[in-house]
Amino acid sequence: MKGLFAILLILAPTLWSPTDEIEQVDSLRELGQSAFKPGEVLKYKIRYGLINAGEAELKVSEITERSGRPVYHVVGTGRTVGMAEWFFKTRDRYESYIDTQAMVPWEFIRDVNEGGYTINRHLIFDHYNQSVKDLKAPKKGSFRIDEYAQDMISAFYYARTYDAPSLAAGDEIDFNMFLDHEPFPFKLVILGRKWVDTDMGKVRCLELRPKLQEGRIFKESEDMTIYVSDDVNKIPILIKSDLLVGSVKVELSAYESLIAPIQFQ
Numbered sequence: 001m002k003g004l005f006a007i008l009l010i011l012a013p014t015l016w017s018p019t020d021e022i023e024q025v026d027s028l029r030e031l032g033q034s035a036f037k038p039g040e041v042l043k044y045k046i047r048y049g050l051i052n053a054g055e056a057e058l059k060v061s062e063i064t065e066r067s068g069r070p071v072y073h074v075v076g077t078g079r080t081v082g083m084a085e086w087f088f089k090t091r092d093r094y095e096s097y098i099d100t101q102a103m104v105p106w107e108f109i110r111d112v113n114e115g116g117y118t119i120n121r122h123l124i125f126d127h128y129n130q131s132v133k134d135l136k137a138p139k140k141g142s143f144r145i146d147e148y149a150q151d152m153i154s155a156f157y158y159a160r161t162y163d164a165p166s167l168a169a170g171d172e173i174d175f176n177m178f179l180d181h182e183p184f185p186f187k188l189v190i191l192g193r194k195w196v197d198t199d200m201g202k203v204r205c206l207e208l209r210p211k212l213q214e215g216r217i218f219k220e221s222e223d224m225t226i227y228v229s230d231d232v233n234k235i236p237i238l239i240k241s242d243l244l245v246g247s248v249k250v251e252l253s254a255y256e257s258l259i260a261p262i263q264f265q
Contacts, residue, residue: 044250077094
């Protein structure tokens with residue numbers, strides 16, 4: 001859905017050479033997390049200017065198994081509503097199976113239809129051999145990935161493993177991504193802390209900005225700011241992005257089964 005997932009849609013990829021040697025890994029990291037649990041639901045409303053343009057949802061549905069390891073099954077959906085249905089009807093669905101300890105995806109499904117533009121992916125990750133294949137594009141064979149590469153959904157949950165109180169202005173959260181058959185690095189820069197007004201009240205947030213790669217140089221994206229609750233949950237409260245015409249806001253509208261209550265004022 002345009003908006004909520006936009007922070008992971010803007011990229012300038014670094015392609016792998018077909019002669020690169022695959023590095024095999026015997027064991028994965030044991031990272032774990034304490035920011036979310038099965039049953040957590042995050043709902044967002046998406047506004048284009050003053051127009052209520054869409055809604056999105058992220059749900060940690062259950063713990064299941066992939067590649068012989070326990071995983072969180074996370075489902076993300078997005079759709080347009082109201083007037084937006086007339087000129088840019090959108091129906092998006094994402095699924096990610098995220099390792100409960102290493103916080104990396106083993107399987108990722110992307111089914112996107114945005115105004116008639118469609119993308120269908122079904123990725124199977126092999127982090128031991130640092131490779132991935134797309135069941136929707138079997139003729140392309142396997143792609144090579146960086147160590148602990150993330151998909152669009154798992155990246156969000158991995159970022160929540162960081163210790164919020166220890167983060168300060170200037171710190172960076174960086175990780176490797178794999179999107180649309182291409183690997184690329186991604187960073188989030190901590191700008192500081194700020195009280196953010198929402199329909200549910202004020203909440204103290206970490207203020208972040210994505211830092212995107214252009215060639216081999218990282219540059220800050222001045223038109224997008226992300227506000228994440230400065231607590232154990234570390235969930236996006238508000239995302240603001242300026243466009244060539246108008247602006248988009250993605251705001252938390254409802255939630256269920258958080259690790260701890262959000263302290264709105």
